[in-house]
Amino acid sequence: MQVSMTINGDQVSLDVEPRTLLVHYLRDHAGLTGTNIGCDTSSCGACTVHLDGEAVKSCTVLAVQADDREVTTIEGLADGDVLHPMQQAFHECHALQCGYCTPGMVMAAVSLLDEVPNPTEDDVREGLEGNLCRCTGYHNIVRAVLQAAGGEETRR
Amino acid sequence: MIPAAFDYVRAESAGHALELLAEHGDGAKLLAGGHSLIPLMKFRLAAPAVVVDIGRITDLSYVRDEGTHLAIGALTRHCDIETSDMVGSQAGLLAAATSKVGDPQVRHRGTIGGAIAHGDPASDIPAALLALRATMVVDGPDGQREVSSDDFFTGFLETAIGEQELLTEIRVPKVPDAGWSFQKFNRRAQDWAIVGAAVLVDNGSCGVGLVNMDSRPVRAAGVESAIAGGAGAADAAASAADGLEPPADLNAGVEYRQHLARVLTRRGLEEAGA
Numbered sequence: 001m002q003v004s005m006t007i008n009g010d011q012v013s014l015d016v017e018p019r020t021l022l023v024h025y026l027r028d029h030a031g032l033t034g035t036n037i038g039c040d041t042s043s044c045g046a047c048t049v050h051l052d053g054e055a056v057k058s059c060t061v062l063a064v065q066a067d068d069r070e071v072t073t074i075e076g077l078a079d080g081d082v083l084h085p086m087q088q089a090f091h092e093c094h095a096l097q098c099g100y101c102t103p104g105m106v107m108a109a110v111s112l113l114d115e116v117p118n119p120t121e122d123d124v125r126e127g128l129e130g131n132l133c134r135c136t137g138y139h140n141i142v143r144a145v146l147q148a149a150g151g152e153e154t155r156r
Numbered sequence: 157m158i159p160a161a162f163d164y165v166r167a168e169s170a171g172h173a174l175e176l177l178a179e180h181g182d183g184a185k186l187l188a189g190g191h192s193l194i195p196l197m198k199f200r201l202a203a204p205a206v207v208v209d210i211g212r213i214t215d216l217s218y219v220r221d222e223g224t225h226l227a228i229g230a231l232t233r234h235c236d237i238e239t240s241d242m243v244g245s246q247a248g249l250l251a252a253a254t255s256k257v258g259d260p261q262v263r264h265r266g267t268i269g270g271a272i273a274h275g276d277p278a279s280d281i282p283a284a285l286l287a288l289r290a291t292m293v294v295d296g297p298d299g300q301r302e303v304s305s306d307d308f309f310t311g312f313l314e315t316a317i318g319e320q321e322l323l324t325e326i327r328v329p330k331v332p333d334a335g336w337s338f339q340k341f342n343r344r345a346q347d348w349a350i351v352g353a354a355v356l357v358d359n360g361s362c363g364v365g366l367v368n369m370d371s372r373p374v375r376a377a378g379v380e381s382a383i384a385g386g387a388g389a390a391d392a393a394a395s396a397a398d399g400l401e402p403p404a405d406l407n408a409g410v411e412y413r414q415h416l417a418r419v420l421t422r423r424g425l426e427e428a429g430a
Contacts, residue, residue, distance in 0.1 A: 017161065018207065019161055020158075040157050041198075042195060045259070055260060057261045060265070064209070108261065111264075126345075129259045129346045131259075
């Protein structure tokens with residue numbers, strides 16, 4: 001069936017099976033491999049993208065559920081060579097090691113700040129509970145999100 | 157993991173969904189937000205021939221004040237319930253339980269109707285609805301009927317919703333002055349509850365719903381009658397696990413779950429002011 005959506009501002013229309021998951025639509029059909037598949041069971045958050053501006057786990061959304069909607073992936077955040085403030089904060093705070101969780105973590109963090117613009121550290125930790133990182137111990141990730149929110153001075 | 161192949165149809169309204177269910181019969185399954193059904197389909201534990209997508213029926217997403225109760229559309233998402241001022245002030249227990257479901261991404265997609273129609277004893281929301289004495293509204297070919305929360309959850313992943321029926325609304329009594337507590341015990345963020353207790357205390361009576369303490373969501377009736385009879389929190393909570401058959405799994409055995417039910421119910425009663 002024909003499934004159409006706007007991905008990072010571009011109109012995309014592809015013929016896929018109804019059972020195609022959004023993450024496979026993005027990676028295998030639209031060629032956007034920035035979104036990672038981690039657990040494939042809606043636990044780890046590596047596949048997090050925005051659907052109509054809100055963070056969702058694209059391994060647990062059918063592509064057809066995003067039909068006629070707007071999807072933003074990690075590829076859509078930066079403005080040319082200028083990183084999104086959240087990406088910049090992750091870079092500056094060394095909020096990644098292997099980087100596998102990072103696309104999903106950044107997308108979840110951007111969505112969190114949309115809903116809670118001035119979060120406390122607890123808000124950030126709770127708001128990112130759907131994203132697992134096995135390297136960093138989360139401290140630098142939390143620091144990056146707080147820096148991006150402009151709420152707390154960065155300590156290094 | 158990819159679901160087994162299925163045919164996809166999109167319902168444009170509640171009436172259209174009922175027509176599609178009638179047309180496609182046993183092989184059809186309703187898809188709301190998909191956060192219970194899609195994981196099952198990926199594991200091939202469910203393989204419906206036809207998926208009827210009701211997720212775009214926007215007029216089943218609402219929270220309304222109906223005087224004595226709140227009317228919540230079945231397709232209202234968890235994130236909209238947890239942040240609803242009306243739910244927070246009139247049925248705070250439901251808002252609290254909803255805020256503990258999964259994680260923010262899950263709550264952006266999952267719906268109250270989808271969650272309870274799944275009938276999972278490990279889900280947080282049924283316990284809150286049992287404690288609140290909510291009523292479910294079900295539409296079908298023979299019209300509309302109301303089902304009390306006590307009659308709604310009939311077995312493991314089974315509810316009173318018939319194959320040709322659609323859950324359309326959840327009616328939650330307004331209890332602005334009640335004390336409440338939602339106790340969820342798990343070992344990791346975003347996990348299912350190993351055991352949970354939803355407690356409502358209102359004018360000397362109480363409601364206690366338990367998570368993961370039987371094959372279906374259940375009330376702790378012995379605790380409720382003990383409180384009504386004047387017992388204190390600790391004495392009443394001692395009967396929290398009576399007559400229940402909790403599952404045993406890697407996280408907890410039967411006796412440990414029974415212990416947790418008593419402890420969490422006591423804490424809940426104390427926090428709710430019993």
